[in-house]
Amino acid sequence: MNKTKRIENTFDVVRILIAILLAYLIALIILALISDDPWNVISLFIIGPFNSKKHVGDIFTLMIPLVFTGLCMCYVYAINKFNLAGEGAVNLGGCLAACVAIALRDTAVPGWIAIILCIIVGALAGMLSTAIPAIADQVFHADVCVISLMLNYILLYFTTYILKNVIKDQGASVTASYKLGRKVKLANLIPGTQIHIGLLIALACVVFVAILFYKMPFGYKMRAVGVNPSFARYIGIPVGSTIILSQVIGGAFAGMGGSVQILGMFPRYKWESLTGYGFDGLMIAVLARKNPVLVPLSAFLIAYIRTGASLVATKTQIPPEFVSIIQGIIIVLVAAEMFLSGWKKRLIFSAAKKSLKEKEAKA
């Protein structure tokens, strides 16, 4: 591999790590400052997620929806359109999957067919969610980001409407849907944890997306459109439809994420707010540098941070939202080209000087 490229690659990884460390450091300082028992809180935050089988299980369980939304945002980010409807797609996917589950609960339809139907409906719901901003953007040139953010509120209120008016179990003590039924519950994978087969589905999706990205024509088209649309047009790639299609496919994963999460984790549907998985997905895609293969890794990282935060929250009352500060800092630092760029230039420059000297020595 070329020297410059190697330096750049190494540098990118180091830069992301430094960004994460910096953000972590800031979080730790804040935690230490506000807590009466800082060492305990910090160790809970850092080591807590690994100190029992259940907690490790929690990381992997939380990873499942994050892998899905991470894949969704990989598509969106790969073509440089900030379509954030993946956030609402999780809710819509979960809600409609719950509706299907409830409708099929007392029928003779076997469990595995019901599960597949639920996930398909979730995927379709997700596709619809991201298609709306995508089309508004490509056809009408309305800003995709703003439309998708507005759409998230609409999707949220629409799903709460369905929850409260269509599938609400009047007998339940809180606002919740009817029971989804045992037959659609995704089977547990490792006893003693909550990890369910959704994890396998998620990993299968990663493999599928990786193949689509790197081994199939559509992935090639998408990457080319994302990096240089005028080249894509010149070489004969249909730019507009590629842009819409990638967002729609991405939405399918977010929707699936919602339905898998509902089927795997909850006996009833009761989401009344946005889950945040979609926004986490964007961060996962940024950290994975649009590469679907790296999505599980960065999803694991986020899941680890979040698990640590919720452990802190249960033990100390400190709200888990402080994690979003870490996330914001990481995204900004990774996105800021100038962050540590002087250092990179020096590295490349000194490498160039060295190879020049070598050449001169040879001559």
Next chain:
Amino acid sequence: MEALKMENITKIYPNGFVANKGITFSVQEGEIHALVGENGAGKTTLMKVLFGMEQPQEGRIYVEGKQVKITSPLDAIAKGVGMVHQHFMLVPSMTVAQNVTLGIEPRKHGLVDNEACVKMTQQLSDKYQFGLDATATVSELSVGLMQKVEILKALARGAKVLILDEPTAVLTPQETKELFEQLKLLKKSGHSVIFISHKLEEVMELCDNVTILRHGYCNGSYPISELDERKLSRLMVGRDVILKIEKPDPKPGKPVLEVKNLEKLSDEGKVVLDHISFTIREGEVLGIAGVEGNGQNYLSDCISGMQKYDGGDVLLNGKSISGRRISDIRRSGMSHIPEDRMTVGCVSTMSIMDNVMADRFDRPENMKGIFLDQQKAIAQTDALIKEFEISCDDRSEEIRLLSGGNIQKVVVAREFTSGANFVLANQPTRGVDVGTAEMIRKYLVRQVREKQIASLLISADLNEVLEVSDRLLVIRQGKIVAAFSKASMVSEDELGEYMLGIKTMTPDEMEGLL
């Protein structure tokens, strides 16, 4: 008195390109001084140096006899040098007065004193008889008036020396005439004007002295009275290196590309292609020569399907390309080397392999079922890297890390092996090193002869069009103004006269040659 002198200016760009070499020229107070030369002769670079946009490696600049150092445009403005760029630096939604006074607005009670702005601008406009309405909005003005606003901007900042970069390129003949009157008036009031142009009759009409640049060197300064158009053209155009490409006589077959009465309006509504017709047959290269900006890029975009045309038609292998998708046009036999290789011709952050395979990765022969056939892609890429001697670490190297010449080789390799029977080559060797340029030209000729394909070569490089083409057309202001059946029989002097507008063929003369 000497208003300005540039002495021994040498400018070498970081990539090693020598744009100016030891150039010396001076401008007297109250003179209009022409700076002429072919594209790439170094005029723009020299003016960028003068206006502080580039720093020279060597040389000195004197303003009114005193040596000065100009480090930025602001610096240049402060020293009395103003420049009217080819692309206007105007704020379209603001009025003439606001544009002229931008950054130096007079104030009253802390707010911008619009009345004073208008008064100041109007006075200035009236003084030099520009006939501008200071309260008009710039976006509503014609191009000619916008240019006057630019000139006023420079004058309002106290410019004594005005640089005009090809000011007439965007003007109608009437507007040009008007501009000349105003420039003469400015001259009378003691201003100096540096007038950059390709149009010889304008230089002859307007200027007092002329400095000629060629390939980065100064080819002398002369009073206009000592020159005629022919002599000036020879000083400008002449060839230094004679590149000979051995090629057998063409055996033209059936027509491949037919352009019929092609018309195109630019977004600004200007006629940029005016009833262009020609035919290219199998086994021949048709060259189109012309000074840059005379419609070549529109022609290339219309033929390749990148832009729609407004009248006439383009037939490729007997079928109209109108309304068809680019992928479809490419499949029916088009390949296209674009002028701008970095933004159009390649994806700089993808690998050589991805770039080479860009137009063929989804063809059935390169697929294994629904998947891309990695092995085949690797084999093809490696073969092309070898054949075109692309120097790189390996096929996975990102394009942006290659040199300009090697990037162009990647583009050329892809376009020549796409299986098309028509190659549209727009400035295929611009900005690449001599060796690569020669290789690309020879390859083009060989392919055309051996595979009996057709090619359209658009180039502003006279060497190139004369050596590579079989037949030759000259384009000026969106029109074909000359046609030659044998490019090798045309002298560069003659070609220069057609390109620069000294001579024009009548339709009868071109009959049968198109």
Next chain:
Amino acid sequence: MSALRIGSFLYSVLRLSTPLIFAALSAAICEKAGLFNMAAESMMLWGALIGVMVNGWTGSVWLGFLGGCCAGVVTGLLIALATVKGKADLMLAQIAINLASGGGTIFMLYVVTGDKSTSAMTIKSQSLPKIALPFLKNVPIIGRMLNNQNLLTYGAILAAILLMIFIKRSRTGVHIRAVGENPNAAESVGISVSRTYFLTWAISGLLGGIGGVFMSMGYTSAFTKNMVAGRGYIGLCASSMVRGNPIGAMLCAMVFGVSDAIANQLQLTNAPVDLVMMLPYAVTIIVLIIISVIKIRTHVRKIKNKASQVV
């Protein structure tokens, strides 16, 4: 409907429009500088929280107001720092800031009060005063509509007018517009583009911050988590309808205020609450699409006109 009911409906329109107007103005100044402001959401959140906090500490509602303004400005400057100095992608940076602000305000609220959702129980904060205009008392409809509004409601209208004058007539305003339309032109006459961006973000932050202060010290009298709820984006939409003209942005924000007010009214009836809550957002999307279509049309028409003039 009686005049009284119309009057009180319009009163609530004006009241609900106030934060939208500030958000729209915050987006408008950015639009004039050629920037896309999605972060009014964050500016407002921080303005709302810090305003309440400072008010609680000092007991002065005015210092609270000032604190909220500063919080908005700091948020704006952070964006400028990331995008101008750090060269981060504008969209990505703003998404990150919005993400961090959503959680960050909740976290800070907890740190200060121990409460995670609202400051109502824990911080003693006041509202900015309402202003009585006795001379309007007997004017039908208008009197009901304009009288007794919060100080900041009048402030919003005043801000729109001041911003208009600032953009049109002040030297800095002219420079901001020049940078927005043609940064090269501005740079070529010695206007520093990056300095202008910083200034624009600061002003934008100030306006967003005031909008936030209204949310927590006018519209309600406490900070509640996620209380801005997309108002920043609605403001952005209002501003882009009129290409950043402040007065126009204010009027458009009022149109969205109407949809808010209708939604509020409908909630009192037995219409399904959640569907009603969708209304303002749905209206925003539809309006945004319509404006975009109109923009394309006029652009095409302009080109055609110019072409026909030449021919």
